[in-house]
Amino acid sequence: MIRNWVGFYTLSSREILRFFTVWKQTIIPGIVTTLLYIFVFGVALEDRITEIDGISYKMYILPGLLMMNVITNAVANTASSMLQMKLLQTLPELLITPLSSLELSVSFIIGGTVRGFVNGILILLICIMAGMEIRDPISTIFIIFIVSWSFSSLGLFIGQMSDSWDQLALIQNFVLTPLSFLGGIFYSVNMLPEWGLAISKVNPVFYTINSLRYATLGVSDAPFFNSMVFIILFSLLLTTLAVKTMESGKKIRF
C-alpha cells in the first residue's frame, strides 16, 4: 500500500519533470523519426504496396509506428533514469528515504508512462493530420496508456538489472527493436509463412500493434478481445516483475 503520498507524488513529479527538462531528447526525436517513417515507407512505398486489408499502406503502418514510439519512449525513460541514478550515485540517496519499494517502483513507472503517453498522443495527432480517422477514441487512449505502463515497468526492470549503458543498448537494440519490427508494424503477419505467423503470436508487441490497429482502423490480425486480454495480463505481469525486483534490492542494495 502507498502510505508516503507526499514522497510518492514528489518522486513521480521528479520523474516527469526530468524528461520534460530534456524535451529535445525525449519528445522531438520520436516525432521526427515517425515523420521520416511516414515519408519513406508510407509515401515512397505507397505506389508499390497499395492496400492491406482494404486500408491504404500509409494508414496501415501508422498504428504500428505510434506503438513503436510509445514502447521506445516508455522503456527508455525508466531504464535510463534508473541506470543514470545508479551511475551518478544518486540512487542510494533515494533508497534511504522512507519510500517503500512499491512507492519507488510505481513512481518511476508513472514517469515512463507519462513519457510514453505524451509521445503516443503527439504521434496520434500526426496520424490524425495525415488523414487517419479514429474509430474508437476511448480504446485508442486506453491502449496507448496501458502499453506505456507495461513497457515503462519493463524499462524499470531492465534499468535495475543493467550495470552499464552498453547492457542497456544491447537489450534495446537486440530485443526491443526486433520485437517491434517483427510485431507487424509494416506488414500484416498473415503475409508471413506459417513459422513467421507462429513466432508473431508469442510476440507481445504484435498484440499491442494489432489492438491499436483495430481501435483506430478497424482491422487486425488478431481478435481485438484476445489482444486486449493479452496486453492487460502482460501489463500486470511486468508491473509485478518491476515491483518484486525493486523489493528484492537486486543490484541496488547489497
Added chain:
Amino acid sequence: MNEIAIHINNLHKKYDETVYAVQGINLSIRKGEFYGLLGPNGAGKSTTINAITSLVKPTEGDIKVFDRDIVSDFRYARSKIGISPQEISNDWFFPVEQLLYFQAGFYGIKRKDAKERIDFILNKVGLYNHKDKKMRQLSGGMKRRLQIARALAHDPDILILDEPTAGVDVALRHDLWNFLQQLHKEGKTILLTTHYIDEAELLCEKVGILNNGKLIAEDTVSNLKSSVDKSKLEDVFLELTGRTLND
C-alpha cells in the same frame, strides 16, 4: 541524554562466502552524542553506515533507531536519519533549491512546509546565492555542502556524515567543523566517519575504532588516549590498528 539513538547488535556482513566486511559489531550511540567511527580503508566503516541506512542487508544482527527496528519499521527509522554519503552524487537535471525540495518531499514534507527550512539550510551552508545553479555549475566544496544540506532537508534527529571533509580545502573544512559543532549544540546526534583523526579528536565526544570489520576500541577521546598512554588520538589509532604511518 540516556536515550539510545542508534543501537547495533551483533552486526555481521559477508559480501561473498569467505570475506567478512563486518563481524560482530555491537555499538550504541546516545541521543545528542557526537560519535566518530574511525578505521583504516576497508575496516568496515561504510558497510556499517550503509547497514544503518538499509543500503546494505546484514548477514546477521539487527539495528534499531530510537528503539525501532530499521527493517520492520523502516519508515520511522529512515525519517530520523539524514546522511551525507562519501561519494558526491551528481543530479544533472535540477537546480540546487529544487533538489532540496525534492529531498524534503521524499520524507513526506510538502513544498509549502519545506520553504522556510530550505531557505534556512541554504543560508547555513552558504549556498543561498547559488540556489538556482545546477550541480555541474558548483565547485567541489559547494557540492560537498549541498550533500550536507540535502541530509538536513527533513530536519533529521540523526546526521550521518561519511567522510564529509574529504577533498575539501582547509578554510571550508573549518567552516564545516563550526557548522557541525553548532548542529551538535542544537541537539543533533551525529555519526562521523573520517580519515582525519584530528577532526575526530576535535569534534567527537566518543570514538569507535574499527579494524578488519571488528570494533577494537570504543571510548571517549580522553579515555582512549590515557588507555594507551598517548597524547594524540592519531597515535592511539596507529597503536590500536597496529599500523605505522608508512602502511
